Amino acid sequence: MMMSEGVEWALHCCLNLAFLGPGTAVPGARLAAFHELPPVYLHKQMQALVRAGIVSSTPGRRGGFQLARDPAHITLMDVVAAVEGQEPAFRCTEIRSQGPSGSGGTTQAICTIEAAMRKAEMAWRRALAEQTLADLMATVERRYPATPRRISSWFAAG
Amino acid sequence: MMMSEGVEWALHCCLNLAFLGPGTAVPGARLAAFHELPPVYLHKQMQALVRAGIVSSTPGRRGGFQLARDPAHITLMDVVAAVEGQEPAFRCTEIRSQGPSGSGGTTQAICTIEAAMRKAEMAWRRALAEQTLADLMATVERRYPATPRRISSWFAAG
Numbered sequence: 017m018m019m020s021e022g023v024e025w026a027l028h029c030c031l032n033l034a035f036l037g038p039g040t041a042v043p044g045a046r047l048a049a050f051h052e053l054p055p056v057y058l059h060k061q062m063q064a065l066v067r068a069g070i071v072s073s074t075p076g077r078r079g080g081f082q083l084a085r086d087p088a089h090i091t092l093m094d095v096v097a098a099v100e101g102q103e104p105a106f107r108c109t110e111i112r113s114q115g116p117s118g119s120g121g122t123t124q125a126i127c128t129i130e131a132a133m134r135k136a137e138m139a140w141r142r143a144l145a146e147q148t149l150a151d152l153m154a155t156v157e158r159r160y161p162a163t164p165r166r167i168s169s170w171f172a173a174g
Numbered sequence: 175m176m177m178s179e180g181v182e183w184a185l186h187c188c189l190n191l192a193f194l195g196p197g198t199a200v201p202g203a204r205l206a207a208f209h210e211l212p213p214v215y216l217h218k219q220m221q222a223l224v225r226a227g228i229v230s231s232t233p234g235r236r237g238g239f240q241l242a243r244d245p246a247h248i249t250l251m252d253v254v255a256a257v258e259g260q261e262p263a264f265r266c267t268e269i270r271s272q273g274p275s276g277s278g279g280t281t282q283a284i285c286t287i288e289a290a291m292r293k294a295e296m297a298w299r300r301a302l303a304e305q306t307l308a309d310l311m312a313t314v315e316r317r318y319p320a321t322p323r324r325i326s327s328w329f330a331a332g
Binding site for chain 1: 175176177178179181182183185186189207208209210211250258261263264265266267269270272273274275276283286287289290291293294295296297298300301302305309310313314317318324325328
């Protein structure tokens with residue numbers, strides 16, 4: 017089981033946009049260049065973030081991407097769901113209803129295995145939802161105090 | 175992000191073996207037939223469970239698969255790891271070290287995004303590790319009291 021690279025790209029780009037603050041629209045090519053990401057594939061992830069209402073996109077010469085809301089109101093779950101979709105990782109195909117002992121497809125109450133797997137997945141989703149971009153910014157500022165200024169300078173020089 | 179069907183198959187087969195109890199070796203074809211699963215693909219999952227020490231395999235005419243240890247000592251995490259591997263779902267490719275602001279590959283301390291994603295994934299793994307096959311058996315016995323006997327009867331008739 018593996019998340020797409022798009023999740024890593026989207027998280028880093030959102031964090032960079034968070035450090036740039038509101039009012040700074042960054043062209044997609046510039047956002048890609050900062051981490052040497054392939055611009056076309058990154059664009060796909062950015063569009064997913066726009067559709068999810070995490071990022072807004074302004075057209076035109078001075079246009080680009082910026083966060084659509086406060087970093088304190090964007091969770092890791094929001095970003096992961098925007099890129100990976102809302103489907104659970106464990107998908108029950110109801111094999112218990114197949115075969116000699118099965119109900120032949122009639123739906124009983126929830127499968128015990130599905131319920132147990134869903135319970136664990138909810139713990140993961142909750143832990144993603146409890147962490148915001150603002151939390152990540154605070155951690156970076158504490159651990160790597162030079163990083164926010166380095167990000168701002170490079171994008172300002174664009 | 176999606177788990178393979180093999181996880182669902184492996185969990186159901188382990189639960190069936192748990193209900194059959196120790197000392198009953200079930201041929202792979204019979205295990206597959208109970209849920210109408212493709213025997214060859216299921217065999218691949220059963221081999222993974224054997225390699226992980228969850229299931230033991232006895233060769234010969236009266237041979238087959240049985241649980242290698244008490245269902246109270248087999249967690250959902252054990253089964254998921256046996257089938258899906260131990261790799262994390264979120265894999266950091268260190269894109270922060272790429273590009274104009276990057277370190278060019280020299281490893282700093284852990285990436286803040288990786289740490290946050292790992293924290294969430296640990297919550298999921300912990301929740302999987304907290305649930306055993308014995309817990310699932312207890313839930314099934316409470317919710318569907320006829321199921322354990324139905325499983326035993328069908329396999330005994332083989």
